[in-house]
Amino acid sequence: MVDADSSPRLTRRDLLRVIALSSGGLALGWVWPARAGTSETPAPSQFEPNAWINLHADGRIQLRLARAEMGQGVMTSLTMLLAEELEVGLDQIQIEPAPIDPVYTNHLLGEQATGGGTSTRDGWETLRAAGAMARTLMIAAAARTWGVPESECHAHRARVYHADGTRSLGYHELVTTAAHLPLPTTVTLKPRSEWNLIGTEQPRLDTPLKVRGAACFGLDVRLPGMLYATIERCPVIGAEIRTWKGQAARATPGVIDVFVVKQGIAVVAETTWAALSGRARLEIECRPLRNAAVTTKHLRARLHLGLDGRASVALSEGNVSRALAESALEIEAVYEVPFQAHACMEPMNCTADVRPDGCDIHVPTQSPAATQALAQRLTGLPPERIRVHTTFLGGGHGRRRELDFVHDAVELSQRLKRPVQVIWTRADDLQHDYYRPMTLHRLRAGLDATGVPLAWFHRVVGPSVLARRDPGRIRDGIDPLMIDGATSLPYRFAHRRLEYRRADTPVPIGLWRGDGHSHNAYVTECFLDELARAGGQDPLALRRTLLAESPAHLALLDRLAEHWAAPLPTGQGRGLALVEAAGSRLALLAEVAVEDGRVCARRFVAVLDCGQVVNPDAVRAQIESGIVFGLTATLKGAITFSDGRVEQTDFGDYPLLRFDEMPEIESILIDSDAPPGGVSPIATPAVAPAVANALLALLGRPFRSLPIRL
Structure with missing residues (x-):
């Protein structure tokens, strides 16, 4: 560098x-x-x-x-x-x-x-x-x-x-x-x-x-002669349309045509309202090819099978089995992390204009090159004839690295020979996402007579994100994205073993803010606080002991020490978590209370070492947005399944953090001469363990599944 x-x-x-x-x-x-x-x-x-x-x-x-x-x-x-x-x-x-x-x-x-x-x-x-x-x-x-x-x-x-x-x-x-x-x-x-x-x-x-309203997002695109389209999909995973009736939809004022496309039944109209109104009048019968009886309970049971038996070894240091047998105290816990949606503020959309001599795609995408490659496959046009116009994105978090919404628009424009804007509803977004995968985790640790962990065992059980996206990166049965954060755990244990048991489900999964760190940071940091409690150790002091050879991480805890030792109001608990991701390190302190049977996050203090800070205000904003995103996933919603379909349809049953629930956030940026690290993915994974650890301190019991329920 x-x-x-x-x-x-x-x-x-x-x-x-x-x-x-x-x-x-x-x-x-x-x-x-x-x-x-x-x-x-x-x-x-x-x-x-x-x-x-x-x-x-x-x-x-x-x-x-x-x-x-x-x-x-x-x-x-x-x-x-x-x-x-x-x-x-x-x-x-x-x-x-x-x-x-x-x-x-x-x-x-x-x-x-x-x-x-x-x-x-x-x-x-x-x-x-x-x-x-x-x-x-x-x-x-x-x-x-x-x-x-x-x-x-x-x-x-x-x-x-x-x-x-x-x-x-x-x-x-x-x-x-x-x-x-x-x-x-x-x-x-x-x-x-x-x-x-x-x-x-x-x-x-x-x-x-x-x-000023001058920023052009995907839904703001307007082209001469443009049509609007929306697609009705089968709600059951893996189902196909058996029969459908479109007479009533076609009769809707403004609707131009209704026909079958790869993803379902397209309703094409002169306006957005007409397209959605026509779609509401479609009659569709789907035939489940598989997964018709899939429920969250069934999916959880499938993953539970992976907690025992053989697994791929991602890391092995020392002799964990012997150290556990010889330890003064052995602790074991199983943690569960649910499916999560991306819930971008701007639903998926894309506008395509396919012509014999070229193709223009206006789209809020994180992957313009992949968008061009997809259009090339669909249209047969050379890449130099395919122009991708990336608009502002109303949220991404990995969802807009997918191409399903691009496929919709290119297919329709090619068929209709006119520009077409494909729009998704909020229900489409929640029910046809590529979700953060559900995972289960078994952790075991052995403490010595002073309460310090000597042995650490962690098994990650869950589907493979890369099996669909990039199978060539899977080596010896291990998806590196699924063990992100667990592999690079900064704490020093004399004996350590990390395993991954692949347990695929029919649920489509993809990249999500923080990727593997979002589940691994939660379970490892929470389990560490359980060990501290069992061994009579202060959580921050125990981390200091395990980070004795890592001055960069100790520097984070040094900056938190004053806040950690400060008096707390009655009825509040304090917890912390440490995350290293994207070349950056973050220590996060959470202060929470319980009111009327619900968890209230009062305050966060974040200490970040992200190397050289380019724009401090933007870095603080990323910390704040990551905490908001993480709080939603920690306290609010989860994607659940019944009869093979997603149960959530809008923000009524997949709630987001509200303005009146926003905690106070203090961000401390450590000065550094090192090259910049990433900031966007690092705060979100730290929120769940910091909040859960604060509740452990307040209520005296661990919280081993998300979202947290009292």
Whole structure:
């Protein structure tokens, strides 16, 4: 990684390696095609030194944003990285979506996609180097114009100044000269001491658009001649439509047609209201092919079978069996985590315009490259004829890395030969999601005579997320996503064993905020508090003991110590949890009360070490949003099944946290020179164990299943 504080000098080869894909494409990765050959003269009105920046002679500076803005603030933080090195203000940059191209691959995900708290981590060197290259060329162009050494020039707010204090040129005046210069052989990144933007609180660039109603989300897209469609699906998992009657639906004013598509029965209309009204008048009889009798009880029983018997070993240190047998006290517990929906504020939707000569897709997606690939398979068009226009996303959390809603729109537009916007209802969203998987966990630990754990055993039982998404990553029967967080447990045990027992269910599952950390952090951190209680240890002190060899984690607990020791009001409990994910570490303290038979979260204190903080305000917002998301999953809803179908249909039976239930949140950010870590996935997994541990302290009994019920 580049250490910017020591003013690193990146060679041209380093730049190519940083930006390009790991296999080939170096010229494309760093130099835009027009720059690849010296004989080609760029257009004098603009200058594209690399794939991310376009400098115009009229003063416009454009950044191509290759990550989706879904509320996490990447539009601002990624622009800050480029603007810092380019020496321009955020107010001087225009942002446009990047096209689909291997150069924009997110190397932490292996595709052009957004998710997992990877955007800033992936762009940390890439965008800074891109800005530094353009700045270097602007300074070189000014030096050549004035006939002075480059060392006598510096840049600030899109202008180059000479040391004599009398001469300056704007970037727009240097476009033509810079376009004819050779690429620099080295680029120097600014040291931290010279940063003007990185590490400062900057207002989000997307906020004015959203406040004015000018931000375009997927449901805001309007195209000439566009139709609206909605699809009725069989509610039973794995069922197919046996018979259907569409006469009444067709007779609905505004409905144009009703017909069968891959996912069900499509109702196409002139307006959204007409499409939904027509759908309500459909008569459908489904034939269950399987799973007709599936209930949550049956699914739970299936997973319980995996608690015993053989399992794949993901990690083994020491001799756990012997240590348990020789321990002064052995503790065992079984934890359960339910299916959870994504419940994005903006339901799934997509607008497609398929023509013989091309295809345009307007969609709130986390995976534009995969969207293009799907459209290519469906239409047979070459990829260069398929344009994906990524809109703002009204929430993602992994759901919008799926492509089912894209398939709907492309299929319908291709058939109808007109632009079509497919809309999902809230019931569609909840009943046809790719859910956070249900899991069961068996944990055993052995304590020595002083109450310190010597042996730790953890078996994860649940379906495989990667079996559908990326089966090649499964090795020796182990899905690495399902044991995320359990593998990298920071605590030191003399004897430790981690197992995974795959137990697939018919329920479709997928990525969810925090992925495996969302269930593993809950069970490991709760079990640790159970061990502390059984061994007569203070939960924070026990963690200190087990983290004696990890100063980075101890630093988090040091910052929490004052809050942990503070007096608590009568009737409240205090708990904590520690999570490491996406290259970041978080310690979370929760203070809860019980009122009228329900749990009330009063206050959270979060201490975060996420490396170098790009925009502190955005980081705090991510902590807060992660806590809200986690509280909903901890205290509110779960996806349950009866007769093969999801029982929840809207926010009435899948409730979200309300405004009047919002706790006080204090966020403490640890200063660091390390490269940035991810923030979006880390707070959510910490909420459930922190709340459960607070209830353990308050009520004296563990809470081993979610959502928490008193």
